[in-house]
Each structure stands twice: as C-alpha cells, then as structure tokens.
Amino acid sequence: MQQTPKKLVVIGNGMAPGRVLERLFEAQPDAYQVTIFNAEPRVNYDRIMLSPVLSGEKAYEDIIIHNEDWYAEHRVKLHKGRRIAAIDRDAKSVTAEDGTTAAYDTLLIATGSSPFVIPVRGHDLPGVVTYRDLDDVETMLAAAKRGGRAVVIGGGLLGLEAAAGLKAQGMDVTVLHLMPTLMERQLDTAAGYLLERAIAERGIEVITKANTHAILGEDQVNGVKLDDGTEIACDLVCMAVGIKPAAQIAADAGLEIGRGIIVSDTMQTSDPDIFAVGECVEHNGMCYGLVAPLYEMAAVIADRLCGGTSEYKGSVTSAKLKVTGIDLFSAGDFAEGDDREEIVLRDATGGIYKRLVLRDDRIIGVVLYGDTADGAWFFRMLKDGTDISAMRDTLIFGQNYQGGEPLDPMAAVAALPDDAEVCGCNGVCKSRITGKITELGLTTLDDVRAHTKASASCGSCTGLVEQLMALTLGDAYNPMAVQPMCGCTDLGHDDVRRLIKAKSLKTIPAVMQELEWKTSCGCAKCRPALNYYLVCDWPDEYADDYQSRFINERAHANIQKDGTYSVVPRMWGGQTSAAELRAIADVVDKFDIPTVKVTGGQRIDMLGIKKEDLPAVWADLGKAGFVSGHAYAKGLRTVKTCVGTDWCRFGTQDSTGLGVRIEKFMWGSWTPAKVKMAVSGCPRNCAEATCKDVGVVCVDSGYEIHFAGAAGLDIKGTEILGLVKTEDEALEHIAALTQMYREQGRYLERIYKWAKRIGYDEVRRQIMDDAERRRAYYDRFVFSQKFAQVDPWAERAQDEPKPDHFAEYRPLADLSRMQEAAE
Amino acid sequence: MTGNLHWVAVGQITDVPLRGARCVVTRIGKIGVFRTSDGEVYAIEDHCPHKGGPLSQGIVHDASVTCPLHNWVISLETGQVQGADEGRVKTIPVRIENDQIILGLESAQVGKAGRAA
Ligand SMILES: Cc1cc2nc3c(=O)[nH]c(=O)nc-3n(C[C@H](O)[C@H](O)[C@H](O)COP(=O)(O)OP(=O)(O)OC[C@H]3O[C@@H](n4cnc5c(N)ncnc54)[C@H](O)[C@@H]3O)c2cc1C
Ligand code: SF4
Ligand code: SF4
Ligand code: FES
Numbered sequence: 001m002q003q004t005p006k007k008l009v010v011i012g013n014g015m016a017p018g019r020v021l022e023r024l025f026e027a028q029p030d031a032y033q034v035t036i037f038n039a040e041p042r043v044n045y046d047r048i049m050l051s052p053v054l055s056g057e058k059a060y061e062d063i064i065i066h067n068e069d070w071y072a073e074h075r076v077k078l079h080k081g082r083r084i085a086a087i088d089r090d091a092k093s094v095t096a097e098d099g100t101t102a103a104y105d106t107l108l109i110a111t112g113s114s115p116f117v118i119p120v121r122g123h124d125l126p127g128v129v130t131y132r133d134l135d136d137v138e139t140m141l142a143a144a145k146r147g148g149r150a151v152v153i154g155g156g157l158l159g160l161e162a163a164a165g166l167k168a169q170g171m172d173v174t175v176l177h178l179m180p181t182l183m184e185r186q187l188d189t190a191a192g193y194l195l196e197r198a199i200a201e202r203g204i205e206v207i208t209k210a211n212t213h214a215i216l217g218e219d220q221v222n223g224v225k226l227d228d229g230t231e232i233a234c235d236l237v238c239m240a241v242g243i244k245p246a247a248q249i250a251a252d253a254g255l256e257i258g259r260g261i262i263v264s265d266t267m268q269t270s271d272p273d274i275f276a277v278g279e280c281v282e283h284n285g286m287c288y289g290l291v292a293p294l295y296e297m298a299a300v301i302a303d304r305l306c307g308g309t310s311e312y313k314g315s316v317t318s319a320k321l322k323v324t325g326i327d328l329f330s331a332g333d334f335a336e337g338d339d340r341e342e343i344v345l346r347d348a349t350g351g352i353y354k355r356l357v358l359r360d361d362r363i364i365g366v367v368l369y370g371d372t373a374d375g376a377w378f379f380r381m382l383k384d385g386t387d388i389s390a391m392r393d394t395l396i397f398g399q400n401y402q403g404g405e406p407l408d409p410m411a412a413v414a415a416l417p418d419d420a421e422v423c424g425c426n427g428v429c430k431s432r433i434t435g436k437i438t439e440l441g442l443t444t445l446d447d448v449r450a451h452t453k454a455s456a457s458c459g460s461c462t463g464l465v466e467q468l469m470a471l472t473l474g475d476a477y478n479p480m481a482v483q484p485m486c487g488c489t490d491l492g493h494d495d496v497r498r499l500i501k502a503k504s505l506k507t508i509p510a511v512m513q514e515l516e517w518k519t520s521c522g523c524a525k526c527r528p529a530l531n532y533y534l535v536c537d538w539p540d541e542y543a544d545d546y547q548s549r550f551i552n553e554r555a556h557a558n559i560q561k562d563g564t565y566s567v568v569p570r571m572w573g574g575q576t577s578a579a580e581l582r583a584i585a586d587v588v589d590k591f592d593i594p595t596v597k598v599t600g601g602q603r604i605d606m607l608g609i610k611k612e613d614l615p616a617v618w619a620d621l622g623k624a625g626f627v628s629g630h631a632y633a634k635g636l637r638t639v640k641t642c643v644g645t646d647w648c649r650f651g652t653q654d655s656t657g658l659g660v661r662i663e664k665f666m667w668g669s670w671t672p673a674k675v676k677m678a679v680s681g682c683p684r685n686c687a688e689a690t691c692k693d694v695g696v697v698c699v700d701s702g703y704e705i706h707f708a709g710a711a712g713l714d715i716k717g718t719e720i721l722g723l724v725k726t727e728d729e730a731l732e733h734i735a736a737l738t739q740m741y742r743e744q745g746r747y748l749e750r751i752y753k754w755a756k757r758i759g760y761d762e763v764r765r766q767i768m769d770d771a772e773r774r775r776a777y778y779d780r781f782v783f784s785q786k787f788a789q790v791d792p793w794a795e796r797a798q799d800e801p802k803p804d805h806f807a808e809y810r811p812l813a814d815l816s817r818m819q820e821a822a823e
Numbered sequence: 824m825t826g827n828l829h830w831v832a833v834g835q836i837t838d839v840p841l842r843g844a845r846c847v848v849t850r851i852g853k854i855g856v857f858r859t860s861d862g863e864v865y866a867i868e869d870h871c872p873h874k875g876g877p878l879s880q881g882i883v884h885d886a887s888v889t890c891p892l893h894n895w896v897i898s899l900e901t902g903q904v905q906g907a908d909e910g911r912v913k914t915i916p917v918r919i920e921n922d923q924i925i926l927g928l929e930s931a932q933v934g935k936a937g938r939a940a
Binding site for chain 2: 519520521522523524527528546547548549550551554555559561562563807810811812813814815816
C-alpha cells in the first residue's frame with residue numbers, strides 16, 4: 001500500500017530549495033506533497049546569471065532552472081508572488097500576506113537574504129535600486145534605456161558585475177568603493193590596481209575611498225554626495241554593499257537566531273520539524289553568500305527528508321567575477337597572520353596576478369587574476385588539504401608545470417576519484433558527468449551543461465568538464481563543436497553577435513581587438529560578416545566599411561565571370577511601364593549592352609556592362625525613375641506578385657498592391673543572406689509564394705503569411721507563420737519576422753536555415769503570439785530603415801561623386817593610351 | 824631584369840583606399856594596386872590564376888587578397904596562391920616617392936613611349 005504523502009511546505013523559491021527538491025524527487029518522487037510560497041512572482045531561476053541578463057548576454061528565459069512543466073510534473077503547488085507573513089508552529093501552518101494558509105508536516109525555510117541598504121538620506125528615492133532579483137535587473141534595464149549615469153555603490157563582485165552590465169547597456173557608470181583599492185580582501189594593493197585598470201579600460205569610472213554621505217534628489221534620484229563634498233550627478237543608484245540573512249519570520253516564530261537562522265549539522269532549526277537552507281542559514285557561526293555551500297546543505301536536507309543520516313559540516317567557498325573579459329577567481333581565506341605564508345606571481349605586462357596563502361604546507365587561500373585556468377586545481381588541493389611541500393617551488397605556475405615533465409592534464413583528470421566534485425556551483429561530481437555523457441551520448445559542452453548542470457553557472461569549471469568529455473568520448477569529442485566563424489577566431493557567429501551587443505563594439509577593429517582576433521585585419525569570411533552585424537546592430541552609429549563588403553555590394557552591381565557587371569533596376573512588385581521599358585531599351589543601345597534577360601524575380605537584367613560605365617548607366621536609369629534593385633545584395637531582393645483582384649477572376653485581395661507596399665517599405669534593408677518574397681492573390685499561388693523566404697497567400701479572410709521556404713540549392717516548401725486580417729498587420733508581421741532574422745541569423749544563413757535552427761514554433765511564438773515583442777522588432781526595423789533607404793545608385797551617379805565612389809569605378813591610371821610616359 | 828624596367832607614376836598613395844585596391848590599365852592587361860591595413864602598397868597582375876578573376880575587386884586582408892569569383896587567396900607579397908590551391912601571379916615592383924606610387928613596368932606594358940628611369 002502506498003502511504004499518503006507527507007506535507008512539505010517551502011518558504012522561498014530560490015536556488016537552494018530548488019536543489020533540495022531536485023534531489024528529493026530523484027530519490028523519492030512520491031514521498032512528499034510539496035507546496036512552495038515565493039515572494040517573487042516567478043519560477044526558480046539561476047540568480048547567479050542575473051549579471052549576463054543585465055549585460056544583455058542572456059535573456060531571462062535562458063536562466064530559468066525549473067519551468068512550469070517541472071512543477072506540474074512533480075505536482076508541486078507553487079504560490080507565486082505570495083510572501084509568508086507568519087509561521088504558526090503549534091498549528092503547524094504558515095500564512096501568507098494575502099491570507100493564504102497551508103499546513104505542513106515538515107517546513108523548509110529558504111528565504112535567502114536581503115540586500116543591505118545604507119541608511120543615508122535619500123536611500124528610499126525612486127531610482128535607487130539594490131541588485132538581488134529579476135525585478136531589480138528590469139528596473140536597471142529600464143533606467144539604462146533612458147541613458148545617463150549610474151552610480152554603483154560597492155566595488156565587490158556584485159557591484160562590479162552590476163557596473164559592467166550597466167555599461168554594456170550604454171550608461172555612463174561610476175563605482176564608489178569605500179576602501180583604497182578594489183576587492184581589498186582578496187587582492188593586494190598592486191593587484192587591486194590591475195583590476196581597477198581593467199575596469200577603467202571598460203570606460204567605468206572607479207572612485208575609491210568614497211564614503212557615501214547622501215543620495216540627492218527630490219522625487220527622483222539625481223545625484224550622490226560623498227563625505228568629502230564631491231557631488232556626482234546621476235540618474236540611477238545601485239547599492240551593492242552586502243547582504244544580510246532574511247531571518248525575521250523565523251525570529252517571529254521563536255526559532256533560535258544569530259545572524260541567520262541557526263541550524264545544526266542535520267540542517268534542522270531549533271524546531272525539529274523545521275529545516276532551513278540557503279543564505280538565510282547560520283551554521284556553526286558561518287553564513288554563506290554563494291551557491292556551492294547551499295547545494296551541499298541541500299543534499300543533506302534531501303537525504304534527511306528521505307530518512308537518511310547525512311550531516312552538513314560547513315563549506316569552503318570559491319568565487320569568480322563574471323564580467324566578460326576579466327578573469328578573477330578567489331577561494332578560501334586571505335587574512336594575514338603570523339602562521340601564514342604567501343606565494344605571489346606577478347606579471348604586470350601580461351596583466352596576471354596569482355596569490356596563494358599557505359599554512360602548514362597546505363593551501364588555505366587562492367586568488368587568481370588574469371589567468372584563472374588553474375583555479376579548479378588549486379581549489380581542489382585547498383579542499384582536500386593536500387600537502388604541497390614537494391612542489392612548493394613550482395606550485396604557483398600551475399598544474400602543467402609540476403614534475404620533471406609537464407604533467408598531462410588529462411592524466412590528472414583521469415586520476416580524479418569518481419566522487420570528486422567538478423562543478424562547485426552545482427555540486428556535480430565526476431561520475432555524474434561521465435555517466436550522463438555515456439548514457440545519453442552527449443557530445444557538446446552545451447548538452448553536458450543541459451543534462452548535468454556542470455559548468456552551467458559561473459563557468460569556472462568549464463575547462464575541467466571539457467577534459468572529462470575528451471576523456472570519456474576519446475576522438476569523438478570535438479571541442480570546436482561550435483563552428484568558429486573562420487580561421488581568425490575561435491568564436492562562433494552567435495558568440496560574436498552576442499558579444500558585439502554586450503560589449504557595445506561598434507567598429508570592426510574594436511571587435512577584432514576585444515574578441516582577440518588572431519589575424520591583423522580578418523579575412524574575406526569574417527570581415528563581411530562583421531560588417532553586416534555592425535550595420536544591423538548599430539544602424540545609426542556604424543559607418544559602413546565598404547572594403548569589408550564583397551565586390552557586388554561594394555560596386556552595387558553583380559560581377560560576372562569575365563569581370564563585367566550586370567545591372568537590375570528595381571521594378572516594384574514586378575510591375576513596369578512603357579516609359580520604364582523605353583528607358584531600359586535606350587540604355588541598352590547607348591552602352592552597347594550585350595544581353596538583356598528576364599529574371600526569376602520578375603525583373604530585367606542587363607548583363608555585360610563595363611565597370612567604368614556603371615555610374616553613367618545608373619544616371620540614365622535614374623532619370624527614368626529607377627533605383628537600385630539590390631540584385632547583388634544580402635538584403636531584400638524582390639517581391640514577386642501576381643495580378644490579384646486588379647485583373648484575376650480568382651483574386652481575393654490586392655496582391656500586387658501589397659507586394660509593392662512591402663517592397664517600398666522594406667527595400668534597402670541588409671539581411672544575413674538574400675531575402676526574396678512573393679505575394680499571391682489566392683491559393684492557386686501564381687507568384688510561387690510558398691517557396692520564398694517570406695511569402696503571402698491571400699485568402700478571403702485575410703493574408704496567410706509564410707516563411708522559411710527555399711528554391712535554390714535546397715528545395716523546401718514554406719512553413720505557415722499565421723493568418724492576419726489586414727494589410728497593415730501583414731506588413732507589421734513580415735517586418736518583425738525579418739528583423740528577428742536580421743538580429744539572430746548568422747551571416748550567409750538563409751531564413752529557412754535560421755528558422756530550422758531556432759525552431760519554427762519559436763518564431764511563431766515571438767512573432768504571432770507575443771504582440772509586444774513583435775512590436776519591438778517592428779520598431780527596430782523601422783528605425784534601421786531610416787538609415788538604409790538611400791539609393792546607392794543615385795549617390796554614385798552624381799556628377800561630382802564622393803572620392804570613394806569615384807575610386808571604385810575608375811582605374812587608377814590608364815597606360816594603354818599613354819604617349820609620353822608621365823614621370 | 825630590373826635594369827630594363829620603366830618606372831611609371833600611377834597616382835597618389837591616398838588614391839588607393841586602405842584595405843582596398845585600384846586597377847591600372849596597360850597595353851597587355853590590367854595591374855591591381857593594393858594598399859593593406861598597415862599602409863603597404865603592392866602591385867600584382869589583375870588576373871586570378873584560377874579563372875582570370877579580377878583580383879583588384881577582391882577583399883584585401885593582411886597582405887593577401889581573396890579573389891571575388893571563387894575565393895582563392897593570393898599573397899600580395901609573392902603572388903603565390905595560398906592554402907590548398909596552386910598557382911601564382913606576377914608581382915610588379917613598387918616604389919613610393921613623395922607619396923607617389925611608381926610601378927616598375929616592362930616595355931610591352933607601357934609601349935615604346937615609356938622611358939627607362
Ligand atoms: C547578481 C548576483 C550574482 C551572483 N553571482 C554568484 C556567483 O557567481 N556565484 C555564486 O556562488 N553565487 C552568486 N550569487 C549568490 C547566489 O545567487 C545566492 O547565494 C543564491 O541564489 C541564494 O539562494 P537561496 O535559495 O538561499 O536564496 P534566494 O535565491 O535569495 O531565494 C530566496 C527567495 O525567497 C523569497 N522569499 C524571501 N522571504 C520570503 C517569504 N517570507 N515568503 C516567501 N518567499 C520569500 C525571495 O523572494 C527569494 O525569491 C549571486 C547573487 C546575485 C544577486
Ligand atoms: S494566385 Fe490566384 S489571384 Fe493570383 S493570379 Fe494566380 S489565380 Fe489569380
Ligand atoms: S544557376 Fe548557377 S550558373 Fe545559373 S546564374 Fe545561378 S549561379 Fe549562375
Ligand atoms: S577566378 Fe579567382 S578564384 Fe576563380
């Protein structure tokens with residue numbers, strides 16, 4: 001007979017209880033009926049990863065740990081946005097602020113901690129935030145949209161991450177730090193300066209010895225005043241000065257409290273039916289502010305809930321600064337003392353600083369700056385209490401320098417015991433990783449992260465996880481599973497795109513510098529890609545680099561096999577007129593153009609034009625009202641139409657009119673690869689809209705929008721995006737879809753490949769179902785069009801072209817007719 | 824050989840865009856004149872060893888150019904095709920004097936009128 005499950009109530013839904021439940025459900029899925037109250041109105045997410053969300057490198061969706069399905073699957077009742085106001089230990093029940101109650105057999109308190117707010121004047125003004133949860137991040141992101149200056153109070157890990165994030169979002173940022181150097185507990189003065197310099201190089205101002213006197217402003221913050229009288233004008237203040245365990249409700253319920261809720265080695269509070277876990281806990285005089293210890297506690301609680309006898313004995317912690325491009329790792333104890341020795345390695349030019357604190361030939365503290373590759377190795381010895389006297393002389397140089405021969409790191413990894421902890425953040429041991437790799441046939445780092453959570457949080461164990469993969473998979477492991485853009489970098493297209501945004505890189509040299517390109521100025525693969533990404537991401541700021549475009553886009557015509565060019569003027573929606581045709585005929589005669597051809601996109605192509613003649617050809621075409629047809633562009637090429645209700649007896653809508661409207665609205669936009677569209681007036685589909693990048697099939701009830709078709713190297717029918725009622729809606733959806741593709745596509749990746757990669761449903765979700773997001777894409781498209789809709793032919797056909805344009809079409813010199821050699 | 828070269832000024836350094844190229848028309852085909860990101864000027868035959876693509880229309884990177892037709896990469900210093908493909912184009916000697924680009928050409932390229940410098 002199955003027992004009735006016991007009632008487990010959890011207060012708080014952070015990372016710590018999330019881990020307790022995971023472990024519990026793994027061991028005994030049906031033992032407890034679980035109810036969670038969470039003051040935050042959302043599911044459990046990876047709080048550690050808020051910094052990448054703030055900097056724009058990740059989205060909230062990317063950092064969710066347990067989605068709605070997970071709660072449903074485990075029949076967990078999650079009360080989102082309900083804060084527990086009181087615990088009644090006699091009745092064994094809890095009551096939320098809104099009156100909801102729940103009875104428990106066992107209670108788990110996991111209220112985490114609250115950010116400390118310095119009680120100076122003005123601390124409660126709008127515009128003053130702390131840095132703790134998604135709401136804070138959203139407040140900061142909203143403020144960053146308006147621009148201006150942010151002051152971050154506190155130069156610790158959290159403060160620096162906040163500063164880097166706000167900077168990446170385009171704000172000017174000042175960090176105020178109370179002590180003379182940054183992270184003074186971990187770094188000595190010189191290393192503190194290294195860090196300060198690296199922060200300053202990111203354009204972030206750091207003021208040390210800065211004691212905040214008051215926050216200024218009437219009904220909105222407008223500045224910060226320091227004790228020395230300095231005033232800094234600002235629009236946002238972020239306080240990141242520390243945390244205190246959230247123990248009030250436990251105190252109110254009469255539980256034993258110190259700084260946090262006091263627990264014994266069994267993780268029980270002074271009431272044996274009540275456990276506590278996470279940052280709200282005080283164990284053996286210690287409160288923790290990092291996830292690794294919380295996970296160790298979680299394992300003990302899960303075991304206890306299942307009737308086990310494990311005990312928690314305290315944790316040693318390590319931390320890593322998560323600011324892209326600054327590597328900082330610290331672990332253990334750095335306080336000075338007579339019984340301690342230090343080994344320090346300093347390489348100022350290399351920007352490297354390493355410090356080991358030793359006691360009795362054992363490592364008790366590690367600080368690595370600039371090169372953190374050996375962090376996990378040092379940390380393991382620290383935790384294991386390894387005697388290092390034999391390698392003392394070379395210890396600081398790291399794992400690879402040990403022994404007469406360089407130690408094979410693979411051998412070291414192979415030698416790790418199965419239960420060795422590899423990922424401290426997520427408490428994942430070696431055998432779990434290797435087990436999952438074999439069991440599920442995982443081959444990429446992302447898969448391993450997804451299935452084991454190893455290296456999915458702070459990332460400092462990534463190297464170790466990769467070594468484990470290599471070890472387990474042998475030759476089947478290809479660490480380059482992310483295809484690099486080209487030989488000039490190890491980064492893939494997606495990483496480069498993400499970092500361009502996150503780090504506000506706005507020129508090709510800046511990208512190459514910051515992302516450590518291996519060549520001095522790229523190659524013919526990466527330069528056009530980077531140029532496109534920058535054009536797309538910074539439409540108003542980026543100066544197009546024509547020398548990084550393929551010849552067709554540089555010359556605004558299509559190069560042919562003999563070095564001549566072809567020219568295709570735009571015919572909106574494939575419609576033309578007698579006057580236009582006459583002008584074309586005249587140009588063909590005047591310039592002796594050998595071939596005239598009708599293209600597949602309902603245009604007329606003139607082939608075999610000499611490059612020098614191009615500006616004159618365009619001048620003549622321009623007089624007849626023609627603009628560039630962009631037949632050469634990775635951009636909107638053509639919108640093909642049928643005659644629709646104008647003429648066709650089957651027509652249901654004005655397909656020609658819509659096609660012309662789409663083309664007039666979207667011409668000039670650059671895209672990752674060419675985009676061809678079509679509009680058919682009825683499902684007979686004479687414009688062949690169902691094999692286009694984007695197509696519209698008109699029906700009586702409106703416009704059916706299609707996408708992701710192909711009729712080139714690959715053949716593929718389109719997917720249906722959805723049905724909309726009006727032309728305006730059709731236009732908005734198509735522009736939004738195109739913008740989504742523009743922002744996410746890899747250079748030269750056609751829509752059908754991009755859509756397959758990210759999922760057709762995802763595209764539908766963002767464009768059809770999420771009106772706000774669609775509108776945002778649409779607005780960004782409209783904005784970028786302001787800078788894109790300039791006819792390149794008209795610019796180049798002028799009588800006095802810009803020198804660059806002139807240089808493109810004229811030879812530097814013509815010596816063939818030279819009589820007297822000019823010298 | 825150099826003794827028989829005709830040194831002909833073809834333009835200012837700044838007439839050639841950085842990381843770009845211009846072509847010079849001669850009696851026997853075109854010459855591509857290239858300027859790299861660090862300002863070096865090179866000249867090679869404007870004729871890809873693969874299928875004759877106009878190299879001056881390619882993308883210039885480091886001291887190489889990628890042919891616009893099928894992406895062969897050619898060294899501007901040696902004229903040698905890079906990577907797995909094989910072939911070579913002729914390089915043309917370049918002198919820079921007072922910011923003028925001066926090419927060392929053979930008689931056939933400039934016709935009889937060219938004078939030896
Ligand atoms: C920006 C940032 C970066 C970080 N980076 C790192 C890092 O790199 N490495 C690392 O190890 N750690 C990092 N940390 C710390 C780490 O996130 C925390 O240690 C961990 O999330 C704490 O988990 P928890 O479950 O104890 O508490 P929390 O995650 O704080 O969860 C507590 C939850 O309980 C809710 N709650 C509180 N009171 C009540 C109540 N009365 N009723 C109902 N619900 C309540 C709160 O709303 C909250 O959602 C970072 C923290 C932040 C904020
Ligand atoms: S698609 Fe329909 S409306 Fe358009 S021409 Fe063909 S039959 Fe007529
Ligand atoms: S089908 Fe092939 S040969 Fe014909 S135009 Fe296209 S690329 Fe050239
Ligand atoms: S002609 Fe140059 S690569 Fe083919």
